[in-house]
């Protein structure tokens with residue numbers, strides 16, 4: 001413990017304040033707490049710092065405006081705009097509490113802790129004013145809709161509304177409850193525990209009397225991660241009341257077909273469904289129910305392998321479509337960022353039970369090419385859709401007048417890059433991601449620093465800072481995309497370790513302070529084709545999707561920042577050249593420029609010299625193209 005900086009110790013103590021009370025299904029690989037992994041300089045740490053600045057620029061009293069107002073108390077700040085001024089008001093406060101809590105857990109920075117404490121105390125006051133345990137910022141229509149559930153009145157009106165237009169009230173309340181839960185377990189707020197459990201009791205009380213038919217009607221409207229957060233509260237408290245409440249959110253129409261391995265996803269709203277499956281994943285961990293695991297693993301395989309674009313995101317216009325039509329779904333409103341946030345959550349669960357490189361490969365793909373790619377680095381703003389329309393550009397939020405769902409999940413995303421770099425078993429350490437960081441595995445007395453310029457470079461070095469006397473297996477992910485077996489050196493000597501792509505290389509020994517493990521990961525350019533259009537391909541180098549940089553997008557009132565996520569859907573795209581393919585494999589014709597940063601050219605494919613291929617995540621303000629049409633050049637054409 002003496003290796004730990006005081007703030008890390010504080011964060012660990014905070015995490016221990018809420019030990020899991022139940023350990024139903026044993027996970028094989030467990031995540032580290034955020035306080036055990038410190039990021040060193042990298043694009044991820046820079047994104048985290050920019051995001052932290054944004055978090056601090058938000059005024060809690062303004063975010064609390066509707067919470068106080070609807071509780072009958074005088075607001076202390078003006079309301080924010082965008083979705084915070086609509087029926088979904090309050091969702092951001094929940095995300096904000098989670099983001100603050102994760103940031104605090106990762107860094108120990110007391111500025112975030114003070115905000116957590118202030119917001120929770122304000123919410124406690126409002127909860128008291130509401131009087132029945134409810135807390136949130138739902139406008140009267142949405143709140144009355146929920147209170148009517150207690151009377152057995154459930155009147156859905158389409159997938160997002162109840163009668164009168166009430167907009168996804170459970171979705172919103174999930175954010176509030178989850179934020180309070182995180183303020184308790186990660187933010188160290190004991191008061192948050194009380195407020196969270198009173199709200200959970202309220203959620204239980206208004207649903208306890210509903211018939212199965214009424215519940216299923218209620219669940220036809222998007223409900224966020226209610227099943228997930230209630231199952232987690234059950235794990236944290238061992239109170240079966242929360243498990244009962246959680247199971248009421250089992251949506252048969254979506255989950256039963258998944259259990260039967262029937263793919264009925266086309267046409268469904270993506271981000272409504274993924275959290276239901278995360279709820280099943282959490283249920284498996286809480287209870288060991290094999291059906292819950294079956295649903296989670298089957299769904300993960302479907303979405304990761306059959307519904308995802310090369311960047312790891314999914315959906316067009318928020319909806320899933322058949323894989324056989326994917327090439328017709330390259331519009332401006334592809335890949336809602338929330339979906340990827342949720343797929344990463346689900347990926348972490350399935351990885352815990354069955355630590356396969358395949359899962360970590362997907363995590364890495366979506367992390368670099370969608371999550372990191374979703375942040376705008378000047379103001380720390382967020383994408384909603386990640387447009388894959390050829391020749392279009394990214395549209396980012398505004399600081400205080402957007403507050404879309406993807407702003408909420410977005411502010412969480414960049415606080416938790418330390419979450420999935422490493423996992424551990426009892427005597428195993430999994431290295432999943434090559435991100436510069438220091439791991440302090442306090443319980444084991446093991447500490448290690450990772451240095452790398454990956455993916456520009458293809459090596460990572462791990463220096464042991466401290467280690468226990470007993471042997472420990474370090475398991476290094478060998479990415480499935482690697483261009484050959486990974487190779488390893490220990491203290492400058494080659495190690496004869498199997499490093500086959502798509503597996504874990506295992507190095508088991510009694511590690512000593514000062515040991516240096518070096519990993520080399522063969523990388524090459526490869527193509528990934530559209531499943532329904534083999535001549536439409538994206539270029540990928542190592543973990544990084546390469547996009548053609550087509551030059552600056554014009555700055556307008558909605559470019560690059562927009563209050564409305566749909567503002568630029570009809571913007572005219574730039575022309576994108578069709579590539580031509582001679583006989584040679586096209587991967588070999590994409591050539592990396594000399595020097596440090598990742599930049600490629602493909603003149604031999606007819607790509608003009610002025611269009612460089614660069615990591616998609618690095619393109620923020622320019623027009624771009626990800627999927628290229630490649631025509632075969634007839635022999636007679638070739639001079």
Ligand SMILES: [Zn+2]
Pocket residue numbers: 336337338339384404405406407
């Ligand atoms: Zn969203």
